[in-house]
Amino acid sequence: MELHSKDLLSLVCIILLLPALCTSQDGFTYSRATYYGSPDCYGSPKGACGFGEYGRTVNDGSVTGVCGLWKNGSGCGACYQVRCKIPDYCDDDGAYVVVTDFGVGDNTDFVMSPRAYSRLGRNPDASAKLFKCGVVDVEYRRVPCRYSYNILVKVHEHSRNPHYLAIVVLYVGGTTDITAVELWREDCQEWRPMRRVFGVVFDYENPPRAQINLRFQVNGQADWVPLKRPLPSTWEAGAAYETDIQFD
Template sequence: GVSSLYKDGAGCGACFQIRCNNSTLCSSKGTNVTITDINHNNQTGFVLSTRAFMAMANHGMGQHILKLGTVEVEYKRIPCEYKNQNLAVRVEESSQKPNYLAIKLLYQGGQTEIVAIDVAQVGSSNWNFMKRNHGAVWDTSRAPNGALQFRFVVTSGYDGKWIWAKTVLPADWKRGVVYDSGVQINDIAKEGCFHCDYSHR
C-alpha cells in the first residue's frame, strides 16, 4: 500500500476490501487483501498479486482485467479475520542471543494497529520497549534473559489499550520459530466524534 495506508509500518497487516469501478469487468464484491509492504509508486494505491487482481473480476473476465494492468478502484478497511488463531510472534533470523531480539507479528485480527511493544522476563515488571524496525517487525538490543512476556499498545480508531501476553517466548526461543501469544485481537475501529456538541441545553 501507499504510505498513507502503510503508516510507517503500523498499517502492515491491515485488511482491505478492494473492487474496481468497471462494472462490465469487475464484480461488486471485489476481493479482500492484506497490506504486506509499502508501495513507493505514486501512480497506484495498491499493488496486487495476479490472483488478487483477477479475483476482482466478474466470472470469466479475469484475463481481460489482467490485460489492463491498472484499474480504478475503491476500497475500504475491513476487519482481518483469522478464525481460531491467536496473535503469533515469529522470532526473526536476525535475532542473536543473549541481547538482540527481532520479532514479526502474525495473525493480527480486527481493525487494529499495534503502535508499541514492551518486553520483559516472565514474572518481572522491568519492561524494555521495542522499536519498529520495519513493517510488522519489532526489535530490541536489550532483550531480557529467560522466558519472555509482551505487552502491546493496540489502537482501533481513536482508542488505544494495552494487551498483555503473559508467556510468549520460552527461555530457549529459537530463530525462525512462530510462538502463540495466547491472546486474540479482534477490536473493530470506532469512529471519532466529529462536530459533537457537548454544551448543555
C-alpha cells in the same frame, strides 16, 4: 535512510491522492489499483512488512502493497475489501486483501499480487481484460481480518539468543493495528520499548535471559494488551510462539 525515504514517499502518495479520496455513502473510498509481477501469482516473501513466507501465502496469496495506507509500517497486516469500477468487468464483492508490503504505483493506493488483482474481475475473461488495463479505478474499505488462529509472535531469523531479539507479529485479527511493543525488564521493574525496525519487525538489544514478557499497544491507544504467554528463555530464531490472544 530507508525509513526516512518511505515516509517521504508516503507523504507524496497522500498528496497525489487527495483529489480522489472521496468517501461514498457505504463507507468506501475511491482510489486506484495496479499489480506487480510474480512468478507464481502469490505475494513476495521480501515484502517491506517483514512477514517473510507468511507474506507470500497469507490469505491464499491475495495480498497487496500500499502507499498512503502504510502508516510507517503499522498498516502492515490490515485487511481491505477492494472493488473495481468498470461496468461488466468487475465482481460485485471485489477482492479481500491483506497488506504485506509497501508499494508505489501510478497514483494508486494498492499494488496487488496477481492473485489478488485477478479477483477484481467477475470471471476469467474479465480479469484478463483488467490485467491489460494495468491500472484501474477502485473503491476500498477497511474490513476485519478473520483468522482461525490466535496471534503468533515469530522470532526473526536474524535473532541470536541471548544477545539480540527481533520479532514479527502474525495473524492480527479485527481492524487492529499494532502501534508499539514493549518488553518487561525484571531487573529494572519497568517496561522498555522495542524498536520498530521496519513494518511489523520489532527488536531489542541484550534482552532478558529469563522468559520474555511482551505487551502490545493497539491503534495508538493509551491502554496496553499483555501477552498471556511469555516467550521462553530458550527462544529460537525462526520459531513462532502462541500468545493466547486475538482481536475481533
